[in-house]
Amino acid sequence: MHSLGSITSRFPTHCLITGLCATLLAACGASDGADSHLPAPATKTESVRRASVSIAAVAPGTLRMHYRRAQRDEAQWGVYSWSGPARPSVEWIKDRFMLAASDSYGGYADIPVDATKTRIDFLLTDGSGNKSCASDQAGDFAPDIAARGQELWLLEGDCKVYTSAPAISLGNLANAAAHWLSLDTLAWPGTPLAASYKLFYAANGGMGSAPDGVTGADGSIDLCVAGALSPALQAKYPPIASLPMAALPPTPTTARCACANSGRWSSRCTNKACG
Numbered sequence: 001m002h003s004l005g006s007i008t009s010r011f012p013t014h015c016l017i018t019g020l021c022a023t024l025l026a027a028c029g030a031s032d033g034a035d036s037h038l039p040a041p042a043t044k045t046e047s048v049r050r051a052s053v054s055i056a057a058v059a060p061g062t063l064r065m066h067y068r069r070a071q072r073d074e075a076q077w078g079v080y081s082w083s084g085p086a087r088p089s090v091e092w093i094k095d096r097f098m099l100a101a102s103d104s105y106g107g108y109a110d111i112p113v114d115a116t117k118t119r120i121d122f123l124l125t126d127g128s129g130n131k132s133c134a135s136d137q138a139g140d141f142a143p144d145i146a147a148r149g150q151e152l153w154l155l156e157g158d159c160k161v162y163t164s165a166p167a168i169s170l171g172n173l174a175n176a177a178a179h180w181l182s183l184d185t186l187a188w189p190g191t192p193l194a195a196s197y198k199l200f201y202a203a204n205g206g207m208g209s210a211p212d213g214v215t216g217a218d219g220s221i222d223l224c225v226a227g228a229l230s231p232a233l234q235a236k237y238p239p240i241a242s243l244p245m246a247a248l249p250p251t252p253t254t255a256r257c258a259c260a261n262s263g264r265w266s267s268r269c270t271n272k273a274c275g
Helices: 231-236 254-260
Strands: 001-010 039-046 062-068 077-083 107-112 119-126 135-140 150-155 158-160 169-171 177-184 185-187 196-202 208-210 213-215 221-226 243-248 264-270
Touching: 062 119, 077 107, 177 231, 177 254
Parallel strands: 062 150
Antiparallel strands: 001 039, 001 264, 039 169, 039 177, 062 107, 077 119, 119 135, 150 158, 177 185, 185 243, 196 221, 196 264, 208 213, 221 243
């Protein structure tokens, strides 16, 4: 299966040794068991190959902003910018420059710029206000943007603004993206319910990402994305009660036991629907 994304996490081994036979949460056959405190978040990463530039020419005085997401749902995202565009955004979050066009890299938006400005200040958000990066972002204008136009590239999980198409493995294992709430339950912001996921593990750690997917793993376990958290977990963790849930399968296996004794995890999004 083709890799679209992943998350990784460190989780205390003493919390995983017991309870391997617990039932799962509602849509996957659910359990309400949870740890006594909110665990440290996990991390989402994606591996991407060398990006292709757009075929369509950029118009003079125009900034083309590219964005790539693991789920390839960039059309739902837009650039909210209060300084830099010829007509800055006014109403949060409706007044955005939507990434309605696409190329082999991802989605993009063409934004006419204010030639009196030297950069664009912006936030990249979806329709619910979820941000690509927590802090404001900015990109400097090229000196000849008025005559030749310009392009900038952005990647999910990476707050750097690139001036050329990046050729990197997307993801920083230190970034927070998901919460492990109980033995068999993850709450992951922005998780599409239509996708499916794998939990990768390595007894000695050392996992990473590469253009072909997760590296350094001993094995993997299929996860089920089941929609909302159970009522018990929503009550226990109100700040993240609305996040989508991913759950481990109900049958303990040798692989799962290996996970329980491991300090390193990685969950990978695939293009196969959750059955």
